[in-house]
Amino acid sequence: MRNPTTAVTDGLGVNPQVLALALARMSESVGNSFLIVVLPLFIASDLVGGGTFGLTEVFITGFILSVFGFVNSPLQPFTGRLSDRTARRKVFVLFGLALIAVAGVGYAFATTYWQLVGLRVLQGIAGAFIIPTTVALVNDLATDENRGGNMGTYNTFRLVGFGVGPIAAGGVVAAGPFSFSVGATTLSITGFDAAFYFAASTAVLAFLLVATLIRDPDIEPTESEESFLDSLAIRDPTGTQLLDPVFALAVVSFFMALGIAVFATLGDIVNAELDQGPDMFGLQFAAFVLAQIFLQAPIGRATDFYGRKVFILLGTVLLVPTTLAQGLIPDYSLAFGLISDSWVMFVARFFQGVGGAMVFAPALALAGDIAKEGESGTTLSVLTMAFGFGVAAGPLLSGWLVAWGFVVPFALAAGLAAVGVVVVITQVTEVNAPRRPIPLVGYVT
Template sequence: MNTCNLQKNVFPEFFGNINHELYVLSFSRFCEDLGSGMLVALIPLYISDLGASFFSGLPLVTRAGLVITVFGLFSALTQPLMGRLSDRLDRRRPFILFGLIGYTFFSFLYSQVTSYEQLLFIRLLQGITVGATIPAVIAMVTHISTSETRGKAVGVYTTIRGVGFGLGPVVGGAIARYWGFDAGFYFCALLGVVSLGLVTFFVKETRGSPEPVSRKISGKKSYASVYSLAGAMLMMMVGIMMVVALLPEYEVRLEASELSLGVAVSAYIFARLLFQAPLGSLSDRIGRKKLIVGGLFLSAPLVVGMGYIASVGQLIIFRAFQGLLVAAIDTPAMALAADLSDGSSLSSRLSIITTAQAAGMAFGPIFGGFLAGYMTFVTPFYACALLMLLAGFVVIKKVEEPEKVI
């Protein structure tokens, strides 16, 4: 079978001047991200039905934050190691397959746990396997794009796979409500099998180097820019993920069902999906730094407002606006980090950004859970807003955007 012909026949040209291989890779991840989105909604609510021994004294929101934190933490620790190994071996596909096998196996194991501690350990192991895939996938996207189309390519990729992640909380909430949590975990494992098959048969290995960035930016300044972008991504993910740990509290405060909270989670994701590709394309034309700074500054008051939400409808609206602003930060930042990378260290450089994202996923829930559980409910929202403002000023001061190489 000729994969290139298959891509041309299946995927139309309406996405513009993007390599067709990008769509094969994106759709191969759709199913896995649908399951991952389901787990984001299922796990914090599932722990309410589990007994605990060692962690029994912690508030429910803190336990919810901790179980999400271990996933993000061990994913973050894994990514730089796997990024460097991927660069050294010049291979990416094996890392993706390994991660999908782990995702599938551990998704099934969630249905077999009998205590909170068991679930916590399985979530830790799943974070390690999923973390192995992330630098490899982003490197693949970079290999099949150019500096003139990279923002759009990253936006298209994250939009396609993000549709699955956006549907996940709604699907997971519905399955949990009508068929139970175990059925949700079985379905996540099935989605992992499908995704594994798609990668095995339709995704090819990629090799190549992006164009060199302007020589006006030295290696030292380039790394400073990437680390500053990573700080912005960290703050962004803290603001997003701390809300997940607060879902049990929102459930009580707003008298909300699992399904309505799943819709609220998905509102953020779908708004982000809607604007990722357009804002990525806009960053290709006007520059990436402007969008990143604007997104950070506008996110600060929005995060504060989420601490005073009085209905599920308000939560859905706020999360939708949050998705729009995250699209203005995430896609341009990833594209800019790729612009600042050289071919020999692409996965390693990009892993700095993806590690910051994973660290935000890890720190955000425990950040929100502890501050809300031991201080006041609105405390984490104010603290996160201040950190976002600080990140915006750091990006203004430290990030240098390379000139286009003609």
Template sequence: MADALGNSFLIVVLPLYIASGEVTGDFFGFSESLITGLVIGLFGLVSSFCQPFTGRISDKMGKRRLFVLVGLFIFMLANFSYSIAHNYTALLIIRAIQGLAAALTITATLALVSEVSSNGNRGGNMGVYNAFRLIGFGIGPLASGALVEGGPYHLPIVGEFNGFMAAFALAAIAALVSFLLVAFFVHDPEDIEPNSEGMIIRFRSREPGKFLDPIFTLGLATLFMSMGFALLAPIELEVNERLSQGAFLFSVEFSALIGSMAILQPIIGKASDKYGRRIFIIIGLVCLIPIIIAEGLATQPWHMITARALHGISAAMVFAPALALAGDLAKKGQAAAQLSVLTVAFGLGISLGAFLTGYAIRFGFVVPFIIGAVLAAIGAVLVKTQVPKGEIAKS
């Protein structure tokens, strides 16, 4: 939660930071919206590329906690580095470093959650983990929006500094808190042993009548679901102009999705332990179709807030059950590498969603949202046809 709070500060702060005049220079003649999309999306792109490798190394070493600690330490340094970055190249380099740090922490953390769970409670445990992370992710934009608007600040020793510097400093402090919590309270499971097998990510199904591997299919569904998360971030200025609002209301809209998703993750995860994972995933993806389109048609702040809250409920029906089902299917000692399929998909979806919006907004405000709705429909079809109804016991 503390880690996510620090990182989510940047979702709202970076677009405003780029537009404020604090960042100078020209990046290949790109528009400001497209540069913003690149800066926001590069994090997920680098993280997604690195996660299968960091996950596999974690499996081979039989270490989880070490990877989490190293990643959080790098996060702390990178978050503070924004305060001295004043050109687009520096921002992109820092975001790339953050992506590497995320690759170290994400797969190891989810593998830990999966390995201390059983098939009968994995959904609930994944829901609790995601809920706390999303609480931090939701509070961050709210706090950062208020922090930026409330600046400049003055402290007796430090002197005067603006809202951007305050946000970057607090993001670094949040990463430090995360590091200390893990260092003192988290330990590797005693039964985890190094696994020397090669990369075990499959694309084709071994089940007759199915084309795609079920874990890979769940990754695709997660990819399409997560693209909806990032549709607003690169076009914050356009959203604020369309809805006649400021940074704080945008933060409320962004956090409405996270808040509703956080509240329902443990409940839906626990329900998936009892009633099955697949049905929740399909219903969630189907519900995303009209909800994402409604976001593109919003003309008042309350329209967007309502749609984003419903978006969070539908996303909760996809995310925790999908992670739990992937954990059910993963082989012992290979959890980090196989769960990386979903974590990669989630991060890649955030990146692609940012890139998509930054580019497609030129064709009309509603266009990125229509594309997001179509992708949710494709995800529902894939899960319906390629993922088996019954969960497969972990071997």
């Protein structure tokens, strides 16, 4: 039985505890995204060194940044399953936030590349405790009537934190060293140390918010002794379609995340092709996040009335041209000279973000509709794992495929999105009848 507090919502249909959890994730995301900017600068400085086994500093930097995703993604289903087995979410979130805070402080004392790798592994483990259990908490605290709005609001706040962190990080490093007096003693810390301590403090703030404002929902522990791998269904157990609907949603989420992430490692090439500076690339990179921030909450809320699948389908369709366009822009002026190609890239990234907003929160909400009582952690972790793998795989794939032409990684990602359209049409089904169904040609409920 769900906690009675799940029925309590604000005027937008959002549970107050979900809002508190969203604020906690926003705080933690600010600190975590700080490191995306600070760590490359730290690695390039004279403050850290060590053996590289013949690998370049650029590769070491990319490896250290990607370790987080490759560690936490495969662990998420197991922590999600364990939280179902124990019927406890809050302790997992608190443990993960504590690990992130410890790692944040640890960066200030790191002097070698491999210490940085170890700290990123620790943060990856922390992410595996936080990501699936917070999403499962949102699902547990929501109802069938407001799950989309709660998922959208949660993701919006999380992305706000992710977008704010990098903007402030470079300024903190550049403004150092910082000096302050404690009695008769003057203390001084570098800009890097200040950034690391700030990142740790955001995790501490998130810890306090969760500890004081969040309660575990009243759910029964799952009695099954199956492991996650035993419970993972790829084929539809009912035999009515090829894929299990949750696995189908995970496939679509993976394709979406991969298509978003292929842009990440191509900064120098994009700048050269479009004759632009790094500031413009940063704006183009942020365009996707901006669209998510503006649209996740209203789209999530709309799915509570009009159904989940119609938005997932339209979003996946939109991902195809917006992803392919990014690869075509350097060779073809898609705006016919009306605006510069750099701004065309910004527009393409923004509308790719619109497509992503129509896919991810509705997919999580639909998976939440499908999840059995007390199994939110297991079910939703399939999607969060798939998204994490897509974000990690996209940059590696684009760095390899771009050797055959700038358009190639984008064309492949657009092709996968097209496959995703077919998967949504044929393998994804609504669980709850929409309150205001939208007729759509070719749309099969």
